[in-house]
Amino acid sequence: MACEPDESIGQMNRKAKEKFNAKRTAFGSELNRQFRTSFWVDVCFMVDSTGSMQKWIDAVKENIKSLHERICVVFGKKCDMRTAFVAYTDYDGVESDAAIHKVFPFDRDPAKFYEFVAGIKAAGGGDPAEDIMGAFDEAFTSLDWSEKATKLLIHIADAPCHGRSYHNGVKDHYPEGDRYGRSHEMMMQTMADRNIQYFFGKINNTTDKMVHVFDRSLRSCSAEKLSITSFSASQPNGEEFKASIQSAVKTSVERSIHSGSCTKTERPACQKIDKTMPADFHFFPSREAKVVAFNKPASVEDVLSGVPMKLVSYSTSVRFAPTPFAAGGTRLAYYGFDTKHRKFVVMKHSKWQEVAYNRYKCFLTEMEVQAVAARFLSDFKKVIPPSEHAVFKLEVLIAKVVRFQDVDEDALSDHYMSMETLLEPHKFEKFTDNSTKQPSVSRLDHLLQALSHWSWEISKERMLLVDLQGVPKAGVIYLTDPAIHCKDERKFGQGVNRGFDGMKDFFTAHECNRICKSLRLREKPLD
Numbered sequence: 237m238a239c240e241p242d243e244s245i246g247q248m249n250r251k252a253k254e255k256f257n258a259k260r261t262a263f264g265s266e267l268n269r270q271f272r273t274s275f276w277v278d279v280c281f282m283v284d285s286t287g288s289m290q291k292w293i294d295a296v297k298e299n300i301k302s303l304h305e306r307i308c309v310v311f312g313k314k315c316d317m318r319t320a321f322v323a324y325t326d327y328d329g330v331e332s333d334a335a336i337h338k339v340f341p342f343d344r345d346p347a348k349f350y351e352f353v354a355g356i357k358a359a360g361g362g363d364p365a366e367d368i369m370g371a372f373d374e375a376f377t378s379l380d381w382s383e384k385a386t387k388l389l390i391h392i393a394d395a396p397c398h399g400r401s402y403h404n405g406v407k408d409h410y411p412e413g414d415r416y417g418r419s420h421e422m423m424m425q426t427m428a429d430r431n432i433q434y435f436f437g438k439i440n441n442t443t444d445k446m447v448h449v450f451d452r453s454l455r456s457c458s459a460e461k462l463s464i465t466s467f468s469a470s471q472p473n474g475e476e477f478k479a480s481i482q483s484a485v486k487t488s489v490e491r492s493i494h495s496g497s498c499t500k501t502e503r504p505a506c507q508k509i510d511k512t513m514p515a516d517f518h519f520f521p522s523r524e525a526k527v528v529a530f531n532k533p534a535s536v537e538d539v540l541s542g543v544p545m546k547l548v549s550y551s552t553s554v555r556f557a558p559t560p561f562a563a564g565g566t567r568l569a570y571y572g573f574d575t576k577h578r579k580f581v582v583m584k585h586s587k588w589q590e591v592a593y594n595r596y597k598c599f600l601t602e603m604e605v606q607a608v609a610a611r612f613l614s615d616f617k618k619v620i621p622p623s624e625h626a627v628f629k630l631e632v633l634i635a636k637v638v639r640f641q642d643v644d645e646d647a648l649s650d651h652y653m654s655m656e657t658l659l660e661p662h663k664f665e666k667f668t669d670n671s672t673k674q675p676s677v678s679r680l681d682h683l684l685q686a687l688s689h690w691s692w693e694i695s696k697e698r699m700l701l702v703d704l705q706g707v708p709k710a711g712v713i714y715l716t717d718p719a720i721h722c723k724d725e726r727k728f729g730q731g732v733n734r735g736f737d738g739m740k741d742f743f744t745a746h747e748c749n750r751i752c753k754s755l756r757l758r759e760k761p762l763d
Contacts, residue, residue: 276385277307277317278342279485282371284393285323285338290358292392292439293323295472297353299481300346306482317485318342319349320379324371325360327415336367337374342381364442365408368397369418376426387430388488390481392437392469396446403445421453428457435484437469437477451737463735465725487726503568503589510559517573520555527552527655529636530600530607536615536694539608552576554638554655556583563587572655580658583638599637599654601729602717606634608728609718612691612701620686620751628680633657633706633714659707659714680713686751688742693757698723700739703732 281296283289300319307315321340340352381387396403399413402420413419427434434454436447451464465487467480514520531546533539556572563569564587572583586593610632617630635656684704691701703719720728721738734741743762752759 276382277315277485277489278320278382278385278387279303279317280320280322280342280375280379280387280389282322282324282375282389282391284325284366284395285356285358286325286360286366286395287358288394289392292394292437292469292472293353293356293358295477296321296392296481297350299478300349300353302478303482303485304346307485316344318344318382318385319346320375321349321353322371322375322379323356324367324374326362326366327410336370339374339378342379363409364395364406365398365403365410366393366395367414368393368446369414369416369420369423372423372426373418376423376430381430381432386433386489388433388435388484389427390435390437390484392439393443394439396443402449403442406442420450421457424450424453425457427454428462431462433462433488434464435488436464436466437480438466439469448736455737463725463737466723466735483726501589502587506560506563506568506587508559509561509563510557511561513561513571514557517555517557520557522553522555522575524553524641525551525638526641527636527638530603530634532607532610532614532634536611539611540695540698545604545607550576554581554583556581571658574655581655582658583653583655584635585653594652596637596639596652599635599652602654603635603637605718605720605728605732606632608699608720609701609715610634612694613687613715615694616687616690619690619755620683621754624683624751628683629712630683630706631712631714632718633659633716656716657714659709659716665706682749682751685746685749686755686757689746689748689752689757690755692739692761697761700742702738702742 283293283296285293303319304317307317320342321338323338325336327336338356340349343349375389396406397414397420398408398410400408400411401413434450436443438444438447447464447466454462454464465484467484469477469480471477526549528547528549531548533543533545553575554572555575556570558570560568560570566587567584568587570583572581573579574581586598588594613630613632633656635654638653638655640651640653688701688704691699700721701718702721703717704715705717706713706715708714719732721734721736721742722728723735725733725735727733740762743760748757748759
């Protein structure tokens with residue numbers, strides 16, 4: 237098989253630079269066009285307003301101005317954000333149903349929002365369970381949600397709704413559920429139909445079961461397109477609360493770009509798969525590129541603390557086949573050659589041709605997961621018996637992000653690709669998936685199942701390394717494209733990170749083996 241011939245890569249001349257700058261401007265214009273549909277934002281705060289909740293009501297009021305300012309900084313002054321407020325209590329101790337809810341309709345003026353919320357005084361409640369179904373009903377029927385907007389509902393509560401299926405035994409005068417027969421399925425279906433993103437501010441553990449039930453229903457109603465994102469709201473006067481609210485809005489806009497507001501058009505290459513590896517890469521154009529890669533984080537504790545991972549970069553040129561050799565659910569893979577390191581590589585990009593699915597951040601997220609997985613594996617090797625890793629030499633393959641310097645006018649979405657070492661695709665084996673695959677009896681599967689279980693414990697129950705697959709090469713098994721379930725569902729890739737549900741599904745199927753037991757890992761910890 238012929239390799240890449242030596243050649244020098246000169247600097248682009250002035251004319252070429254001018255052409256590149258023009259293309260870069262066009263790239264930015266296209267990106268802005270695709271973002272524009274997400275610049276309308278409707279945010280509804282749905283807040284329990286019974287006696288214990290005054291601090292949280294006041295916190296929402298005090299943070300509304302900074303929320304508007306922050307969103308304008310992130311997305312520009314043309315961002316059109318409206319906010320609404322639904323306050324709810326309970327049936328007990330009220331003269332009429334109208335007294336249970338207070339609604340501030342969508343409005344662009346934060347001063348009017350502030351004035352309305354300032355007039356709400358937390359009171360009442362009776363039993364701990366509250367009229368949450370009624371609050372949903374008000375939010376969906378009384379508010380004029382914009383069809384074009386990015387829509388999100390931020391629900392803050394310290395108690396569950398009525399119905400024993402939503403809690404673990406709190407005092408409840410309506411244990412059979414909502415007294416008007418309104419169900420969570422009805423509410424989640426409405427949320428899915430309107431593409432409203434649901435964020436829940438958790439104050440204590442009494443709402444855990446309710447949120448879990450709601451989340452399963454929302455996932456089902458939306459065909460896994462929507463899920464509930466929970467954040468800590470235990471300290472309403474702290475910076476974390478304000479940051480969580482701002483992050484919810486920012487994340488919602490980004491989710492809309494990825495999964496809702498942009499169309500998905502398959503690249504023509506999806507229909508032209510050629511599994512044959514080229515005999516000579518010299519016939520393909522050489523493209524100058526800047527390559528960016530993550531360094532492995534220094535520790536798991538650094539990941540938990542949010543310490544930014546360091547990026548390293550270098551320049552190279554790459555040649556790759558014009559036709560992909562494989563098409564996955566979301567990406568196309570091409571045979572390539574890295575001229576600087578003189579080795580064969582795999583180049584990948586989204587199978588969708590819109591720019592929104594090929595942004596730099598998309599590639600960085602994938603690379604971040606691989607770097608964190610590499611940290612887990614490195615630490616895992618230090619604690620397992622030497623006899624185990626002497627048999628199986630494991631490494632995580634960390635991809636790099638490639639930015640090309642010669643984006644063609646008709647290929648603006650090819651600005652970035654990922655690059656990883658070429659392995660043997662016919663030897664690829666999937667050991668575990670990201671949910672419920674039962675472990676086999678092989679020694680390698682036992683090792684990888686224990687790695688997943690151990691990652692959950694060493695990360696203080698906040699992360700779980702799953703979807704372990706790989707290829708053997710030169711005596712080493714390289715793990716590729718892992719996934720991480722994280723309690724913070726905003727991290728590690730929307731849709732892939734299934735949060736607590738993913739963790740629960742894993743442990744439901746997982747049977748602790750001798751390696752788990754030697755590490756003294758807890759059996760069935762989520763039962």
